[in-house]
Amino acid sequence: MKTIKYAFYIAAACLMAGCYEDKGNYVYDDMLEDITVQLDETFNVRQSKEAFTYTITPEITTPDGDKSYLEYAWTLSTSGPMSLPQDTICREETVTLEIDPAAEDFSYTYYLRLYVKDNLRHTTIMRPTQLTIFKPYTDSWIVLHEADGHAELGAVEYANGEIFVTPNAYTQERGESFQGQPVKLYSWQYATDSYYWLYEAPSKLYALTTDPQESGLLNQVNGFELMANWNTLFTEYQIDLIDFDNLDFYGGSYGGISFTNGHAFRAQTVSPVMFEMHPGSALMGDYYAAKGIAGPHAGILFDNIGHRFLHCDLQSSGDSWSGYEPSGIKNGGDIRPIIYRNGLDVVDVSAIEPDEQILKFVNGYHYEASGIAPWQKYSAYAWTVSPDGMSHMYVFRYYAFTHDDVATVSGHYDFITPEGVTEDTPMTSGSTYSNIIFYAVGNKVYRLDFTSGTSSVIYQHEDAGAEISALLMAHNSSFPNDVDTEGSDTYGHPYSRTLGVAVNTSDGEGQFVVLQLNTAGNVDSDHLYPSTQVHTGFGPIADIAFI
Structure with a gap:
């Protein structure tokens, strides 16, 4: 089971040097070691707009509980995990990295090694790890829901096997909340032209609340900055033609x-x-x-x-x-x-x-x-x-x-x-599915083969009184690179077969469910991430988008 971290803010690199000579006389086999050194293979943190710090603490135990005879050396490289020599950056048990995204030597991946020298037994143990800085809200789900009486944007982000859920992402990033109620989300999954759009992002995100002045085109890379409200997007000459409902x-x-x-x-x-x-x-x-x-x-x-x-x-x-x-x-x-x-x-x-x-x-x-x-x-x-x-x-x-x-x-x-299908029924499909539509009625998601009119249930929420309010395939349209398997290398499953399901439960809460589907349109087996993910912490969900 993968770790799910509820991130309510992580901010994050630049390091100083010395040099550690790797003599290769460390012990690899844990069964032969008298001391135990445990260190995760990867640590992940979202990139911040400002400089930040990140601390890595290994778990080290000795037979007698005494660590006074241990010496430590942390080394760092940005060129690759096998690069030698590496710069020595710390000689303490715990290392704190100072990361500045604006620095010339900023990197999205930092490769570290921890050397633990046992002066009592005359052995040295080495443990490699890496710190990955991932761009905010990239290949991520955005959830428009109601929180404390107003609209809120939540986020579900993925990085190296970890899932980061932030129910109040908009308020955290902006330092203030929407005033209106949630209405709709839209994503245009093409990168912005930075010269004309005045920002650089891999996709375009639009949010609509009951106040068109406070919502519109948002720059997710810069903390959901409002680039243009809906009155600007449609111009004052046409605004009376728009039905925002x-x-x-x-x-x-x-x-x-x-x-x-x-x-x-x-x-x-x-x-x-x-x-x-x-x-x-x-x-x-x-x-x-x-x-x-x-x-x-x-x-x-x-x-x-x-x-x-x-x-x-x-x-x-x-x-x-x-x-x-x-x-x-x-x-x-x-x-x-x-x-x-x-x-x-x-x-x-x-x-x-x-x-x-x-x-x-x-x-x-x-x-x-x-x-x-x-x-x-x-x-x-x-x-x-x-x-x-x-x-x-x-x-x-x-x-x-x-x-x-x-x-x-x-x-x-x-x-x-099909029974229960109306104009308001959530529906979606994906580029790998021929003559197939997915739709939701009540607490169930159906797969419809419209050549035969046959519907079959592929998912049922455990709450019989729950209502599915939105349904969306992560990639549900055309894309610049024409790759229907995009997501396989990073996310571990094609986005064109990754289905987002917004569920409003009978107790008034919102849950965001992600289903990874096979080529037949049924829930697949687990890959890098679970094939059925249930993310909580949301209020009633109005809509979802993938950016």
């Missing part, structure tokens, strides 16, 4: 799209500010964007007026703008019809049955990782329902929006709507 946002390679109140708004890769997308010249009739989704280079929306699916063009239309203060009102891009391709498309989505209503969009399968533009070859699933209790699944391929020789709609399936 019903706002969805998705990001890809060519920008992000928000869907709200019947409108679609686009953000640029070089600007977080969003401008409304407008009907292109080929689009006939009025439209109302009931729901939508964005992929690598295109978006899809469902038009409630025309009962049709429409294409949001992110590549070849609209104005260009950058930074946080673009001048004037911009055109976010064209909304276009999706033209039926006879002999390719399995169904015409330009005019579906008038009684079908959109339930949810979910990004899904990466169906081809080679050939031309594999970064575009992701699927999107659109789930509609009819009054007769039937469900309908449309499988879109983003690649088709820039290539006219393939089907835009490659699949269409009808099945009985």
Whole structure:
């Protein structure tokens, strides 16, 4: 069982030298030693903005309890665990490292050796270890929950087999709390352009509370600094068009799209500010964007007026703008019809049955990782329902929006709507799952094969009265490197098969559950971390994100 540390603040390097001559006459076999030296192989600490200290204390015992005849030497290297000679930094039993992230010789990994010389038995014991400094909130879960009557951001971070849970990460980092209530989280899993976005981070994090002025784009690397609130992101000219109670946002390679109140708004890769997308010249009739989704280079929306699916063009239309203060009102891009391709498309989505209503969009399968533009070859699933209790699944391929020789709609399936599924049902999928959606009803998570309409339970919370409020695959869309196995080397399991589950228990508490799934979509065996993780300390959870 891996150690779980509840971190309510760790702050953290630069060291001074001498030189210890490693003569190699130390004893490796614990069974032959009269003294015992125990030292963890790895210590982990989150990087702080300021200089900090970290203390390492070994467990050393002698047969007679006397340590007066022992001598100690701690050595350090930043170039590798086998590098010799190493600098001697301490001759005490316990070593304290002073770490300054701004120093020229700062490193994310410090390799140490502890030499313990027994002057009574004339032996020397060596124990290696390392201190790893990990970047804050990188490949981590963010949990939006309620604490003490206000919104709070918690975090679940991973480093070298350890899990760090910080229920009050936002308040700790900022020194103050949100005032509003929690509403929604969004992540755009592409790195920021530091020149235009004014900060450098591996992904973009957006938080929404009931106060749009205090929430918006957050810089997780700099303690959740508010880079732009929602009024800035949508500009004063458009703010009256926004329904903050019903706002969805998705990001890809060519920008992000928000869907709200019947409108679609686009953000640029070089600007977080969003401008409304407008009907292109080929689009006939009025439209109302009931729901939508964005992929690598295109978006899809469902038009409630025309009962049709429409294409949001992110590549070849609209104005260009950058930074946080673009001048004037911009055109976010064209909304276009999706033209039926006879002999390719399995169904015409330009005019579906008038009684079908959109339930949810979910990004899904990466169906081809080679050939031309594999970064575009992701699927999107659109789930509609009819009054007769039937469900309908449309499988879109983003690649088709820039290539006219393939089907835009490659699949269409009808099945009985599973019990309990509504517009508010949490749903997700991942790039390794073909024609599979995961959804939650009550305290259970289901795996749905929509080609057959078969649902099976893959997880059930022990509290029968619990409600699952959010469900998210860590990697659930397209990514810059097209690697569906990302996470395997560091986390020990692909992020595209790592499922986050927000559970609100019957006693009013929030629990965050992480499930590691196998390729069939069931809970896998343990790897570097447990396949089922239950993290506590949260209030009622509104939403989750992976950054």
